[in-house]
Amino acid sequence: MRKILVVGAGQSGLQLALGLQSHGYEVTLMSNRTADEIRSGRVMSTQCMFHTALQHERDLQLNFWESQAPKIEGLGVSVAAPGSWAEGPAARAIDWVGRLDGSAQSVDQRVKMAGWMETFAQRGGQLVIHGAAVSDLDYFSRTYDLVLVSAGKGELVSMFGRDASRSPYSEPQRALAVSYVHGLGPRPEHPDYDAVRCNLVPGVGELFVMPTLTTSGRADILFWEGIPGGPLDVFNGVKDPAEHLSLTLELMERYTPWEYARAAKVELTDAGGTLAGRYAPTVRNPIGRLPGGGLVLGVADVVVANDPITGQGSNSASKCAASYLASILERGEKEFDEEWMQGTFDRYWDTAQHVTKWTNAMLAPPPEHILNLIGAAGQLQPAADRFANAFNDPSDFENFFYEPEKTAAYLASLS
Numbered sequence: 001m002r003k004i005l006v007v008g009a010g011q012s013g014l015q016l017a018l019g020l021q022s023h024g025y026e027v028t029l030m031s032n033r034t035a036d037e038i039r040s041g042r043v044m045s046t047q048c049m050f051h052t053a054l055q056h057e058r059d060l061q062l063n064f065w066e067s068q069a070p071k072i073e074g075l076g077v078s079v080a081a082p083g084s085w086a087e088g089p090a091a092r093a094i095d096w097v098g099r100l101d102g103s104a105q106s107v108d109q110r111v112k113m114a115g116w117m118e119t120f121a122q123r124g125g126q127l128v129i130h131g132a133a134v135s136d137l138d139y140f141s142r143t144y145d146l147v148l149v150s151a152g153k154g155e156l157v158s159m160f161g162r163d164a165s166r167s168p169y170s171e172p173q174r175a176l177a178v179s180y181v182h183g184l185g186p187r188p189e190h191p192d193y194d195a196v197r198c199n200l201v202p203g204v205g206e207l208f209v210m211p212t213l214t215t216s217g218r219a220d221i222l223f224w225e226g227i228p229g230g231p232l233d234v235f236n237g238v239k240d241p242a243e244h245l246s247l248t249l250e251l252m253e254r255y256t257p258w259e260y261a262r263a264a265k266v267e268l269t270d271a272g273g274t275l276a277g278r279y280a281p282t283v284r285n286p287i288g289r290l291p292g293g294g295l296v297l298g299v300a301d302v303v304v305a306n307d308p309i310t311g312q313g314s315n316s317a318s319k320c321a322a323s324y325l326a327s328i329l330e331r332g333e334k335e336f337d338e339e340w341m342q343g344t345f346d347r348y349w350d351t352a353q354h355v356t357k358w359t360n361a362m363l364a365p366p367p368e369h370i371l372n373l374i375g376a377a378g379q380l381q382p383a384a385d386r387f388a389n390a391f392n393d394p395s396d397f398e399n400f401f402y403e404p405e406k407t408a409a410y411l412a413s414l415s
Contacts, residue, residue, distance in 0.1 A: 001026045002333070005144040007132045008151030009033075011047070011109070011317035012354040013113035016148065019060050019325040021125050028144070032151075033132035039215060041270040043180055046223045047109060048072065048196050048311050049106065049212050050392035051102030053318035064115055065107045070211035072104040074195030075388035076187075077374060080255060082202045083090035090201065097195050098388025099333070104196065106212035106221070109314075110272075122288060134159060134290065141294025146328070146336040149288060150299035159288030160298045172278035173363040174205065174225040174247040174307055177235040180212070180273035184220040185262035193360040196311070199256045200374075203234075205232040206309060207256050210226055219269045222248050225309055228278070231255075235276040259279040281307045281363070287338060288343035291363045297341045299324060304352045306359040307400060311391060316355055323348040354395040361402065369404035373411065380414045 002025050006017040009031035014028065017029045030179040033041065049057075061248045076097035121127045130136075141147050149156050154357055187197065199207040205226040213222050226232025232251055238244050245268055252260040286303045301316040312375040327344040334340070366374075377384040389397045400410040 002145045003028070003143070004119075005030065005089035005140050005147045006128070006149065007149045007156065008299070008302075009038075009113055009117055009174070010044075010150060010300070011314050012321045012379045013148070013150030014113060014120065015057065015060065015318060015321040016150070016324055017103060018062060018116060018120055018123075018298065019321065020059060020328065021120065021123055021237075028126040028128060029227045030130055030132050031117065031361060032055070032129070033128050035117040035219075036115040037371070038107050038117070039086065039110050040272070043178060043275050044109045044113075045313060046106075046178055046221050046311070047053060047212075047307060048098070048104055048106045049314050049318065050104045051319070052317040052392055054105060056103075056318045056322040057301065059322075060061075062119075065111065065213055066105065069105040069107050069213035070194045071143070072100070072106070072196055072211060073193045074099050074190065075104075075391060076189070076197045077384075077387070078199045078256070078258065079374065080196065080199070080201045085201075086253055089251065089253060090255050092258055094375055094378050095258075096384045097187065097190055098377070098384035098386070100392070101389055102392065104392075106210055108212055108214040108219075111213065111215055114286065138290045138292045138294060141290055141292070141296060147294070147296040148295050148299050149301070149302055156288075157284070157302055159284065159290070160284035160303060163285055166283035166353075167281070168360055169170075170280050172228060172280050174314065175228055175233040175278045176276060176308065176311060177224040177226070177232075177244065177248060178275040179245050180214055180219050180265075181222060181245070181266040182216070182219055182269055183265040183267055184209070184222075186267070189260065197259070199259060200217055201255045202311045204230055204255060207252065207259060209259055214269050216241070216269050217228045220266075222252070222263075222266075223308075224248060224251060225307075238276065239269055241268055241274045244276065279305065280358075281305060281359065287319040290293065290404070295338055295341060297324075297336075297344065303345065304349070304356060306356055307363055309362050309393070310355065310359045312355045312394070314358065315392075316352060319351055320348050323351070351395070354397065356399070358397050359395045367404070369407045371403070373401070373407050376411050380411070382414055383411065385411070
């Protein structure tokens with residue numbers, strides 16, 4: 001029986017550990033927190049998972065919360081009229097919603113990761129609660145057939161060198177601020193079904209609103225992405241959750257008053273329901289070299305970390321875990337050598353590159369043809385639907401998004 005160590009208990013690490021476990025591998029999982037500490041801790045992300053990523057969970061029968069989580073059937077875009085907030089609340093220039101072919105879902109990672117970790121242990125997996133250092137991995141690399149690193153922060157990430165050719169940004173492009181709330185009213189444009197809403201405020205940033213399942217049931221996530229140094233970049237150093245929510249709502253009142261209108265009765269889900277931070281989107285080399293000569297393979301956002309502006313983090317983690325699982329199973333009893341590690345990452349990069357390209361494009365000021373596309377989707381429902389479904393399959397953006405000629409040809413085909 002092959003022995004595999006997975007370091008890090010997020011979406012990718014746990015999904016991969018549980019997948020390997022189901023195929024008879026002897027798996028050890030290292031986490032720096034217990035399931036109870038995760039469940040009672042601070043929110044970790046804004047996760048909206050689309051059909052393909054959710055299917056990977058279903059394939060492993062890990063979709064434990066599917067019947068409880070809100071069913072997200074659409075994805076909407078609103079755009080504030082540039083400069084309209086100078087004299088008062090912003091005006092909305094564009095508003096539409098696209099329908100998803102397969103529904104999406106969001107489950108608070110505190111719920112999912114704690115539940116999956118307990119499942120891993122119940123199924124006989126070895127769970128080690130310990131924050132791993134490079135020196136630990138040096139030892140473990142000699143006792144396991146393969147070491148996978150899926151802990152996306154801290155000392156371990158430094159083992160994986162930045163790939164400058166795939167990382168155009170060296171600084172964070174957004175300041176992030178998250179609030180989990182109860183009491184948000186329905187969106188009047190579509191009160192009968194749930195959708196993720198992307199509110200774009202040109203030159204200022206973005207507000208994302210999405211329904212989720214949290215530790216206390218149904219909730220909604222309010223997620224500001226502010227251009228650094230701009231009017232949304234005000235959360236740094238805010239430690240009090242109530243102050244964090246108050247700031248979030250003040251900004252909504254000015255820049256997205258159509259969202260603020262349904263937020264009159266919101267309150268935080270819990271004391272751990274806020275999060276703020278920033279990081280530079282980075283692609284790294286997938287193979288880490290240990291002082292003793294051993295090799296480890298980076299997983300998901302250890303090696304491909306995108307800004308959350310396109311909502312792809314958990315989706316990419318799920319797809320990476322599924323891709324790596326397939327590569328490991330196909331390897332059989334052969335050595336997990338450097339060539340195999342590089343090939344395993346390259347296989348994942350075939351899909352991940354589309355996410356990175358799209359995300360980096362969305363962080364930049366949109367060119368005229370993109371503005372035309374987003375505007376046209378308000379009149380052309382097929383364009384709205386296609387844009388929404390590309391969140392599930394970002395490779396489709398190659399066909400109608402990046403090049404003005406392809407965008408024009410696509411829109412002409414609809415009229």
